[in-house]
Amino acid sequence: MNNIRTIYWEDNTVVMIDQKALPMEERYLTCSRYEEVIAAIRDMTIRGAPAIGIAAAMGIALGALHLEAKDDRAFRNAFNDICDQFAQARPTARNLFWAIEGMKACFETALTGKTGLKKVGSAQIDSSDVYAAIKQALIEEAIGIGNEDIAANRRIGLHGRFFIKNNDRILTHCNAGALATAGYGTALSVIRAACEEGKTVHVYVDETRPVLQGARLTAWELMKESISATLITDNAAGFLMQQGKIDLVIVGADRIAANGDTANKIGTYSLAVLAKEHGIPFYVAAPLSTFDLSIRQGKDIIIEERDGKEVAEFEGRRIAPYGIDVYNPAFDVTPYRYITAMITDAGIARPPFEENIKKLFPQKTAYDI
Amino acid sequence: MNNIRTIYWEDNTVVMIDQKALPMEERYLTCSRYEEVIAAIRDMTIRGAPAIGIAAAMGIALGALHLEAKDDRAFRNAFNDICDQFAQARPTARNLFWAIEGMKACFETALTGKTGLKKVGSAQIDSSDVYAAIKQALIEEAIGIGNEDIAANRRIGLHGRFFIKNNDRILTHCNAGALATAGYGTALSVIRAACEEGKTVHVYVDETRPVLQGARLTAWELMKESISATLITDNAAGFLMQQGKIDLVIVGADRIAANGDTANKIGTYSLAVLAKEHGIPFYVAAPLSTFDLSIRQGKDIIIEERDGKEVAEFEGRRIAPYGIDVYNPAFDVTPYRYITAMITDAGIARPPFEENIKKLFPQKTAYDI
Numbered sequence: 001m002n003n004i005r006t007i008y009w010e011d012n013t014v015v016m017i018d019q020k021a022l023p024m025e026e027r028y029l030t031c032s033r034y035e036e037v038i039a040a041i042r043d044m045t046i047r048g049a050p051a052i053g054i055a056a057a058m059g060i061a062l063g064a065l066h067l068e069a070k071d072d073r074a075f076r077n078a079f080n081d082i083c084d085q086f087a088q089a090r091p092t093a094r095n096l097f098w099a100i101e102g103m104k105a106c107f108e109t110a111l112t113g114k115t116g117l118k119k120v121g122s123a124q125i126d127s128s129d130v131y132a133a134i135k136q137a138l139i140e141e142a143i144g145i146g147n148e149d150i151a152a153n154r155r156i157g158l159h160g161r162f163f164i165k166n167n168d169r170i171l172t173h174c175n176a177g178a179l180a181t182a183g184y185g186t187a188l189s190v191i192r193a194a195c196e197e198g199k200t201v202h203v204y205v206d207e208t209r210p211v212l213q214g215a216r217l218t219a220w221e222l223m224k225e226s227i228s229a230t231l232i233t234d235n236a237a238g239f240l241m242q243q244g245k246i247d248l249v250i251v252g253a254d255r256i257a258a259n260g261d262t263a264n265k266i267g268t269y270s271l272a273v274l275a276k277e278h279g280i281p282f283y284v285a286a287p288l289s290t291f292d293l294s295i296r297q298g299k300d301i302i303i304e305e306r307d308g309k310e311v312a313e314f315e316g317r318r319i320a321p322y323g324i325d326v327y328n329p330a331f332d333v334t335p336y337r338y339i340t341a342m343i344t345d346a347g348i349a350r351p352p353f354e355e356n357i358k359k360l361f362p363q364k365t366a367y368d369i
Numbered sequence: 370m371n372n373i374r375t376i377y378w379e380d381n382t383v384v385m386i387d388q389k390a391l392p393m394e395e396r397y398l399t400c401s402r403y404e405e406v407i408a409a410i411r412d413m414t415i416r417g418a419p420a421i422g423i424a425a426a427m428g429i430a431l432g433a434l435h436l437e438a439k440d441d442r443a444f445r446n447a448f449n450d451i452c453d454q455f456a457q458a459r460p461t462a463r464n465l466f467w468a469i470e471g472m473k474a475c476f477e478t479a480l481t482g483k484t485g486l487k488k489v490g491s492a493q494i495d496s497s498d499v500y501a502a503i504k505q506a507l508i509e510e511a512i513g514i515g516n517e518d519i520a521a522n523r524r525i526g527l528h529g530r531f532f533i534k535n536n537d538r539i540l541t542h543c544n545a546g547a548l549a550t551a552g553y554g555t556a557l558s559v560i561r562a563a564c565e566e567g568k569t570v571h572v573y574v575d576e577t578r579p580v581l582q583g584a585r586l587t588a589w590e591l592m593k594e595s596i597s598a599t600l601i602t603d604n605a606a607g608f609l610m611q612q613g614k615i616d617l618v619i620v621g622a623d624r625i626a627a628n629g630d631t632a633n634k635i636g637t638y639s640l641a642v643l644a645k646e647h648g649i650p651f652y653v654a655a656p657l658s659t660f661d662l663s664i665r666q667g668k669d670i671i672i673e674e675r676d677g678k679e680v681a682e683f684e685g686r687r688i689a690p691y692g693i694d695v696y697n698p699a700f701d702v703t704p705y706r707y708i709t710a711m712i713t714d715a716g717i718a719r720p721p722f723e724e725n726i727k728k729l730f731p732q733k734t735a736y737d738i
Contacts, residue, residue, distance in 0.1 A: 023690040204696075207680060207689075209578055209602040215681070215689040223690050230694040233578040233680055234604050235636025239701035242638060267604025269611060270643060277642045311576060311602055312584070314683050320576075320584040321392040321592050325599040327573075332608035 004224070006179050007046060007054050009143050012065060014058040016046045019179055019213075023220035034063030034082055041089040041096075044211060048180020049254045049290055050149050053095030056086045057142035060103045064138045069131040072111060079107055091302045092263055092331045094255035098289045099145055106141040110134040149182040152287040152345035156186055157193030160250075160285055160343035164194035164201060168247040171237060173206040174265035175217035176252025176285065186285040187250040188221060190343055195227055203229040204246065206237055208265060210310040210328065234267050241278040249275045250343075253286035260336030260353025261298025262286075266329055272338035281340040288346055288360060298333035306330045373593070375548050376415060376423055378512050381434060383427040385415045388548055388582075392589035403432030403451055410458040410465075413580060417549020418623045418659055419518050422464030425455045426511035429472045433507045438500040441480060448476055460671045461632055461700045463624035467658045468514055475510040479503040518551040521656040521714035525555055526562030529619075529654055529712035533563035533570060537616040540606060542575040543634035544586035545621025545654065555654040556619040557590060559712055564596055572598040573615065575606055577634060579679040579697065603636050610647040618644045619712075622655035629705030629722025630667025631655075635698055641707035650709040657715055657729060667702035675699045 004026075007016040014031040020043070021027045029045055031037045037059030040046050046055045063082035069075035083100050090096060111134060164170065174180075176187035184192065194201060203222055208214035215231055222229040232240065240246050249271055255263040262268075262284050275282040295301060308326025312319055320326070342349040346360040373395075376385040383400040389412070390396045398414055400406045406428030409415050415424045432451035438444035452469050459465060480503060533539065543549075545556035553561065563570060572591055577583035584600055591598040601609065609615050618640055624632040631637075631653050644651040664670060677695025681688055689695070711718040715729040 024687060207578065209576070209604055212688055219693045220690045223693060230696050231677075231680060231689050232696050233635065234602075235578055235634075235639065236696065236698055236701075238639030238642060239635060239698055240696075242701070265604075266602065266608060270604065270607030270639060273607060273646050274639060274642055277646070308600075311600060315686065317684065318393060319581055320600050321589045324588045324592060327599050327601050327605065327609075329605055329608055332605075332611070 004178060006051055006182060007058065007146065009058055009139065012062070014055065014062055016040060016055065017179070018045050019047060019217060020045050023216055031059070031062065034059045037062060038085055038089050047213070048175060049093035049095040049252070050181040050186065050287060051179065052090060052093045053099035053289060054142070054146045054149060054182050056089070056096050057099040057103050057145045059086060060100065061138040061142040065135050075131060076111065080104070090304055092254045092304045094292045095289045102145060103138060103141060106138055107134065110137045146182040149287065150184055152289070153181050153184040153186060153189045155345040156285050156287065156343055157184065157189035159347055160190035160283070161193040161197060163248065163281070163283060163341070163343070164190065164199060165247070166199045167201070169202045169204065169245055171204045171206065171240070171246045171249045171271070172218060173214065173251050173268055173271055174208045175213040175221070177218055177221040179217050179221060180252060186252040186287065188218070190250055190283070190285050191227065192225070201227065203227060204240060205229055205231050206234045206267065207231060208267065209234055213265070237271055238274045241274050241280060246280055248281045248283065250283045250285055253284050253290050254331055255295070255301050256284070256286060256291045256342070257295040257297050257301060258293045258354060258357065259297050260339060260342065260349070260357060261301070262334045262336070262339060263298065263301045263303065263331045264334065266332050269332040269334045272334040276338050282338055283341055283343055284339055285343040288344055291357060293358070293361070298335060301333055303332070304330040373547060375420055375551060376427065376515065378427055378508065381431070383424065383431055385409060385424065386548070387414050388416060388586060389414050391585055400428070400431065403428045406431060407454055407458050416582070417544060418462035418464040418621070419550040419555065419656060420548065421459060421462045422468035422658060423511070423515045423518055423551050425458070425465050426468040426472050426514045429455060429469065430507040430511040433476070434504050444500060445476070445480065449473070459673055461623045461673045463661045464658045471514060472507060472510060475507055476503065479506045515551040518656065519553055521658070522550050522553040522555060522558045524714040525654050525656065525712055526553065526558035528716055529559035529652070530562035530566060532617065532650070532652060532710070532712070533559065533568060534616070535568045536570070538571045538573065538614055540573045540575065540609070540615045540618045540640070541587060542583065542620050542637055542640055543577045544582040544590070546587055546590040548586050548590060549621060555621040555656065557587070559619055559652070559654050560596065561594070570596065572596060573609060574598055574600050575603045575636065576600060577636065578603055582634070606640055607643045610643050610649060615649055617650045617652065619652045619654055622653050622659050623700055624664070624670050625653070625655060625660045625711070626664040626667050626670060627662045627723060627726065628666050629708060629711065629718070629726060630670070631703045631705070631708060632667065632670045632672065632700045633703065635701050638701040638703045641703040645707050651707055652710055652712055653708055654712040657713055660726060662727070662730070667704060670702055672701070673699040
């Protein structure tokens with residue numbers, strides 16, 4: 001995936017690969033206004049929890065860049081308004097809110113400390129242009145979030161590769177690849193890392209209705225890297241398991257509650273139930289930025305319901321009869337008891353998840369209290 | 370569905386509604402050559418196990434009608450050749466082979482008995498035109514198979530309606546409706562019969578990838594009859610069950626083995642596993658013509674694998690990257706242990722299925738032996 005960049009900052013614009021055009025066309029969208037980034041998140045030009053987070057961070061930096069800051073209060077209000085708009089783009093992916101929190105913290109640190117600042121990020125403070133320095137700090141923070149994501153994903157792969165044996169046949173759902181992140185992927189990072197150490201694998205790719213991220217994106221990523229893959233309908237996954245053709249399942253995540261309940265692309269829960277029925281290990285791969293320890297359990301996770309047209313139409317062509325009611329939840333929640341292990345950038349969490357997830361997070365020491 | 374006829378015989382042609390054009394267009398295909406009927410079965414212009422059986426019966430009658438019969442031997446050979454071509458149209462639906470066997474039996478009875486015949490079907494035997502009388506018998510047999518199917522489906526509904534309570538929320542997969550049969554349907558017959566006796570139901574319709582029979586056909590049938598329905602992706606079925614929104618599942622069948630193992634549209638097995646996990650009853654509705662007592666268990670049922678383009682393309686537009694391997698099994702097998710009861714035209718079979726399915730079939734008496 002070295003020649004593919006999911007999202008990056010360039011010349012004061014946010015550039016992202018248009019995931020709605022893939023795999024037929026490799027086209028990039030350049031956003032010079034933050035509203036365009038919000039629209040791209042909403043319409044899934046960019047999707048995947050970590051990638052959404054990075055898009056929000058860069059989008060917020062882009063929005064801040066063009067703010068006319070009269071005074072601190074006006075600057076903060078305008079900045080927070082931009083953040084609020086991003087928070088409403090999509091509700092389920094934890095990384096979006098994590099990134100917004102990170103950008104807000106960066107903003108507050110820079111603004112609060114501005115009188116004492118000599119340097120914000122790499123910019124020297126010119127006292128007449130302290131707001132410009134804060135804007136620069138936000139840009140660097142957003143770029144940093146993207147770079148950290150790639151590093152975190154590499155660690156996910158390094159930690160998780162041991163779950164894959166030579167000649168394993170792996171099922172994955174949706175796209176938890178480079179395109180869902182700043183690069184390298186989460187679930188696909190584990191597969192990539194196993195391949196990089198010389199293992200041979202075969203990946204069955206669920207097409208993932210309704211938006212077909214499996215057929216469009218995961219199939220494309222795997223072909224690019226010559227990783228052996230077969231595309232199937234979501235309906236065929238159970239049949240393959242029944243026939244003994246799946247050795248393990250690996251998926252990504254959009255938000256993980258404190259007890260390990262995991263929101264991910266609709267259909268993930270069905271796979272988890274099927275995996276359990278067939279005694280097949282079921283792994284979730286996600287960076288710590290996807291965990292939401294403020295949410296105790298999965299039923300408190302907000303599940304986005306998207307436009308029924310995603311189901312009833314295909315590229316503007318109607319499939320279903322006009323007037324039919326459509327229910328289109330974009331995610332479901334897999335209860336922790338179906339999950340064999342979670343593969344994170346900070347290591348592996350196994351059951352009991354509530355306890356072991358906590359251990360992955362940096363602990364406060366006596367000095368912090 | 371009174372104004373919709375799935376398939377019928379008219380003026381020495383076989384007329385069928387084009388199920389590939391639905392729901393956007395109600396268009397009929399008129400076949401004047403048997404090869405067109407085979408093509409229509411293959412390309413799923415007509416589909417659904419019972420409907421495929423009727424199409425084969427009518428197609429065979431159409432083929433026989435145009436045979437030049439020099440003598441008995443040549444007539445039989447040519448007739449059997451047509452039957453063999455139909456047998457190769459699709460492998461899984463039992464009703465196809467059941468219909469072919471019925472047509473062959475009709476042919477043999479008529480041909481073997483021809484010298485003593487005064488009448489074959491409604492046609493008076495003119496000794497100079499005994500083959501014409503046999504052809505007429507085959508046409509009447511095929512029409513009779515269609516009529517019997519409607520009657521059988523009505524009985525399925527009458528037997529099965531008691532499984533549906535007022536205000537039940539029902540999940541169905543693929544299309545086991547009027548369009549899958551000569552009329553009225555199998556799974557949908559049960560729902561129709563419950564509605565006819567005044568029960569209120571809500572039907573969740575799996576879209577049923579890759580051919581989308583749920584979105585295209587079942588949604589259309591239910592809307593036509595004002596039965597409350599919601600279209601979902603196949604991926605959403607487990608999520609709905611988890612939320613307690615499904616009271617029962619009813620599906621049709623393509624072939625049922627002696628032990629009750631049931632081949633049906635790909636994805637059915639996944640639903641059955643999910644239903645079991647949630648303690649939701651799972652019913653199979655099918656006429657006796659779908660049962661294949663010569664097959665002991667499901668693993669001996671041939672599963673049709675169809676063209677990967679059904680998955681990788683949509684109406685000629687490519688979805689997946691060119692070159693990706695696609696596996697596209699059209700059916701799966703649900704082991705009998707996941708099935709709560711089978712609803713047939715001869716009554717209900719409950720576990721133990723092997724024993725109770727046998728009881729549904731007419732028993733040979735001492736006089737038959």
